[in-house]
Amino acid sequence: MIFITGDTHREQDIAKINPDDKFPLGKQLTADDYLIICGDFGCIWDGGKGDAFWLNWLESLPWQTCFIDGNHENFTLLKEYPVETWHGGKVHRIRSNIVHLMRGEYFDIDGHTFFTFGGGASHDVQYRVANVNWWQCELPTKEEMDHAIETLQAHNWKVDYVLTHDIYQSHPLTRRFVLDINNYDAPYFDIQMFLEKIAAKLDYKAWLHGHYHEDGYYIRDGKPTIVLFHKIITLDGIDILRNEWK
Numbered sequence: 544m545i546f547i548t549g550d551t552h553r554e555q556d557i558a559k560i561n562p563d564d565k566f567p568l569g570k571q572l573t574a575d576d577y578l579i580i581c582g583d584f585g586c587i588w589d590g591g592k593g594d595a596f597w598l599n600w601l602e603s604l605p606w607q608t609c610f611i612d613g614n615h616e617n618f619t620l621l622k623e624y625p626v627e628t629w630h631g632g633k634v635h636r637i638r639s640n641i642v643h644l645m646r647g648e649y650f651d652i653d654g655h656t657f658f659t660f661g662g663g664a665s666h667d668v669q670y671r672v673a674n675v676n677w678w679q680c681e682l683p684t685k686e687e688m689d690h691a692i693e694t695l696q697a698h699n700w701k702v703d704y705v706l707t708h709d710i711y712q713s714h715p716l717t718r719r720f721v722l723d724i725n726n727y728d729a730p731y732f733d734i735q736m737f738l739e740k741i742a743a744k745l746d747y748k749a750w751l752h753g754h755y756h757e758d759g760y761y762i763r764d765g766k767p768t769i770v771l772f773h774k775i776i777t778l779d780g781i782d783i784l785r786n787e788w789k
């Protein structure tokens with residue numbers, strides 16, 4: 544089975560996936576189960592003992608952990624991991640059962656298809672230091688956007704689930720913080736505008752994302768867009784959420 548949740552931020556919010564804490568169901572899972580984190584994984588951050596502790600702990604869990612990148616990842620370290628093809632798309636292999644689902648990729652997991660596009664805009668850039676705890680490549684490059692478009696064209700603009708960290712520009716949550724593209728150099732682009740273009744053209748069942756640190760259910764063109772933070776949901780449970788969360 545596939546489980547999906549929002550930002551974990553390493554030790555800060557990872558208790559929600561701890562089988563000994565808030566996720567007792569996790570004890571029953573196996574290597575055939577997947578838990579996907581919609582960005583701000585955070586466990587590749589200091590490259591030292593802190594990361595090692597949490598990656599060792601995650602590797603000890605029975606399921607496979609997958610994550611897309613958010614805007615709180617150490618991208619310098621993340622890009623050093625080896626790239627491999629996994630379930631039809633490109634991943635960074637982090638540990639034996641931990642993978643980073645790269646931007647603009649298409650995966651077939653357990654009979655469901657996923658399009659992934661991590662990254663997002665930080666709203667506290669003024670308090671952070673470039674390449675120490677903030678990376679401009681939290682926003683996409685033209686090459687990454689072109690790759691995503693090529694991937695979607697190759698699949699006739701049809702997928703079951705979209706997984707992103709930030710969300711398309713017309714979503715009401717984007718009003719919460721202003722994405723100031725002036726904080727970034729020329730090679731980087733507005734991710735919300737890019738996701739808006741994709742949303743307008745893509746045929747999908749549901750869009751799942753993180754970044755806004757709340758759980759919620761929105762409708763766009765009759766299709767659900769689900770923001771995740773505290774909750775862990777299953778794909779089977781999406782229809783139930785419509786009544787529970789609206």
Ligand SMILES: [Fe+2]
Nearest residue numbers: 550583615754
């Ligand atoms: Fe976050």
